Amino acid sequence: MEPIFADHASAVDVRVRRLTLDDLRDCLLLAIDRQWLPEEAKWRLLFEVGEVYGIDDPAGGLAGTVVLTRYGATLAAVSMVLVASRHGRRGLGRRLMEHVLARAGQATVFLTATEYGRGLYEKVGFETIGKVVTHTGRLSLQPEDFKHSGVRPAHEGDVAAAVALDAHASGAPREKVITRLFTFAERLRVVERDNEIVGFGAAWRNIDTVVVGPVVAGDTATARALVTELVSDAHGQVRLDLDTRHAELTAWAASRGLSPAFSTALMVRNGPLPGARDHLFAPVMVALG
Numbered sequence: 001m002e003p004i005f006a007d008h009a010s011a012v013d014v015r016v017r018r019l020t021l022d023d024l025r026d027c028l029l030l031a032i033d034r035q036w037l038p039e040e041a042k043w044r045l046l047f048e049v050g051e052v053y054g055i056d057d058p059a060g061g062l063a064g065t066v067v068l069t070r071y072g073a074t075l076a077a078v079s080m081v082l083v084a085s086r087h088g089r090r091g092l093g094r095r096l097m098e099h100v101l102a103r104a105g106q107a108t109v110f111l112t113a114t115e116y117g118r119g120l121y122e123k124v125g126f127e128t129i130g131k132v133v134t135h136t137g138r139l140s141l142q143p144e145d146f147k148h149s150g151v152r153p154a155h156e157g158d159v160a161a162a163v164a165l166d167a168h169a170s171g172a173p174r175e176k177v178i179t180r181l182f183t184f185a186e187r188l189r190v191v192e193r194d195n196e197i198v199g200f201g202a203a204w205r206n207i208d209t210v211v212v213g214p215v216v217a218g219d220t221a222t223a224r225a226l227v228t229e230l231v232s233d234a235h236g237q238v239r240l241d242l243d244t245r246h247a248e249l250t251a252w253a254a255s256r257g258l259s260p261a262f263s264t265a266l267m268v269r270n271g272p273l274p275g276a277r278d279h280l281f282a283p284v285m286v287a288l289g
């Protein structure tokens, strides 16, 4: 019998469709098939702020997924590139990537790649521009970490300032994601000095881990103050994704008990990335930048 997806040539004709929340369960099953965690809260957010696409497996469920999250017309993130192990290396990954890249048009597109995905992304025009190290563990904060001023819980009235700070750092309009964080995140903090919001950060729960992100600040001391207040009484494991450019914050996180768990390559197509990237100390999540 012919394999369901025969080869690379026939994959060109395979239908990619826009998925809905009705497909969430199959997305989670596909993730499990590839030994990824079934991160339901994260997928739900991606369905809200991004476009989730997939390929149906004629035998039931999904054969592949990809998420495109657009920030205006000039910047977009790609994530959740998954092909069921039973259908690997037949061109479905490439088909999914070409589908979202066509939709992204002339935008600068970025993603963070594991070693498994990197070869595919290079083939469709992505270049590696950096490295992101995921740090995990339990933070043991020191008394001096709390010697900072101006950090307070964020409220509805801070949305506009947070959106503006993020737009400066990321170089693109991300109000949909940033506004949604005000209900999605478990904890939100802003730094206010001289009646001006100069930094903000969030922490959200992914299964049993508290993910710190985003952290937007003008300097490392402010970023550290935000992380401290975001995780000060976090229960369980903490995760912090840090670009290797942020060496000072990385050293501090290590001195407080976080360890490198794995790393991914930051890749871009039609780069460079816009914005004052040094101010983006941690992404909302690697799937969104």
Ligand SMILES: CC(C)(COP(=O)(O)OP(=O)(O)OC[C@H]1O[C@@H](n2cnc3c(N)ncnc32)[C@H](O)[C@@H]1OP(=O)(O)O)[C@@H](O)C(=O)NCCC(=O)NCCS
Binding pocket: 008, 034, 081, 082, 083, 084, 087, 088, 089, 090, 091, 092, 093, 094, 095, 112, 113, 114, 115, 116, 117, 118, 119, 120, 121, 123
């Ligand atoms: C990465 C993944 C999506 C690739 O999907 P796929 O359907 O097997 O890939 P394709 O068959 O479309 O391959 C596309 C091209 O990339 C190449 N490629 C695929 N996987 C590769 C790998 N691990 N290393 C090097 N090249 C690779 C193929 O040779 C192919 O090249 P060609 O089109 O010139 O022949 C799939 O292996 C997967 O889901 N892995 C687990 C989840 C994961 O790690 N996703 C990436 C997260 S960043």
